[in-house]
Amino acid sequence: MYLNFYGLTEKPFNPTPDPRFLYMSPGHREALAQLLYGVQERKGFIVLTGQVGTGKTTLVHALRQRLNGQTAVAFVFNSTLPFDGILEYALQDLGVPKAGESRAQQLIALNNFLVERERAGQNTVLILDEAQNLDASTLEQVRLLSNFETPTSKLLQIVLVGQPELKARLQIPELQQLRQRVGLRSQIAPLTAAEARTYIRTRLRIAGSRDLGLFSDPAVDRIVEYSGGIPRLINVVCDHCLLFGYADQKRRIDRQIVGQAVEYLEEGTQPRRRPRRSRAASGPARARWIVGTLAVATATAAVALALRFDTTVLGLMQSVRGLLSP
Missing domain, CATH: 1.10.8 (Helicase, Ruva Protein; domain 3)
Structure with missing residues (x-):
């Protein structure tokens, strides 16, 4: 609607997390550098937090673009899924052939996939968005995925992305083991x-x-x-x-x-706008009003004079008739 008027080729403020529009503030630049470092150095668990709307998801998309072709990424954005749903979604996102219906069969398929990628010198990342909504039981089962490892490195890097509530969730006693495995923490602040x-x-x-x-x-x-x-x-x-x-x-x-x-x-309602008239426009309008008023007054006076004249003539005629009558 307004693109041509303002000389734009596309909408500059779309709500979608388009990495092309990522503004790298010092905070975003630092957070992205930490995420890249954590994934490439195989730190295991990485936690990214920030308030609603600070650009966490956009930053994650930028991370995916910057990872080289040697890194496979599974991005789970539905935080209402149970652990089995997360596992199934991740397997499909990674392109792992369906190995069976049971959790044990799916975990074995994932382990084999990770080992093959490790032998080929390739990395694998699982990103869980809105992780503050995951319950303690689901987070604990996610932690167990970090047990896929070799004596020298982690086979699966897990990035937990969420609101500040995620930090509080990780402090509960039931998640002590997961908290101890977090290798890197990053936070995005609002813009100045x-x-x-x-x-x-x-x-x-x-x-x-x-x-x-x-x-x-x-x-x-x-x-x-x-x-x-x-x-x-x-x-x-x-x-x-x-x-x-x-x-x-x-x-x-x-x-x-x-x-x-x-x-x-x-x-939720559009502000009322009072129509503004310029002084240049008010002059002719006022003149027209004056002329119209004078015209009405003149016409009224003319009618009154005409009525008075008619009354006078009628009285004179009646007087003449009285003199002539026998």
Whole structure:
């Protein structure tokens, strides 16, 4: 809708985790480097945490792109699956031929697959997204997958990705053994005001915009104030700002438009706009009103005079008739 108006080739603030739009803030850059290091050095368990919408899933997709062809990746994003479901999903994602229906048969098939890849000098990664939703029993069974190892290295690298609640979940006594096996921890923080400004400009540039200052500094300040530096919320607000700006035919997004977008997101209704008339337009309108008023007054006076004249003439005629009558 607004792409041509703002000179964009695609939507810059889509909610999907597209790695092309990944903005590498210092925090994201450090987290990605840690993930790469943990996988390549076969650290076993790796934990990545961050608030909702901070870009964890986008970072994981970037990790998959940066891993060389010697690494197979199974990405399980449905955290409501029981362990058997996770195991079945991972086997299919890794391309392991179906070995049977029982858990024992599936584990044997996975072990054989991992051993063959190790002999070929290849690595294997299992990524579990939204891991804070996994119960203690499922996490403990996931831990047992780390027992696939040789005397010198881990055959399966397991990345647990989740919200800050995941750190609290790993502190419970039942998961002590898993906690002790975590070889690397990383955390993503919300963007600062300066990072958010660069984030918006980066996404505009990737989407083909020639005006990277499309959002004014006061507008960005209001966006950061509302979103708390969470990239997902920044995307939602910015997308609505472009819609409101297009509706108002404004080439630059100012703080007022951001306020309208925030009000819409909070209240669910479009803010009322009062029609504004310029002074140039009000002059002729006022003149027309005056002329119209004078015309009505003149017509009224004319009617009154006509009625008075008719009454006078009628009275005179009646008087003449009285004199002539015998």
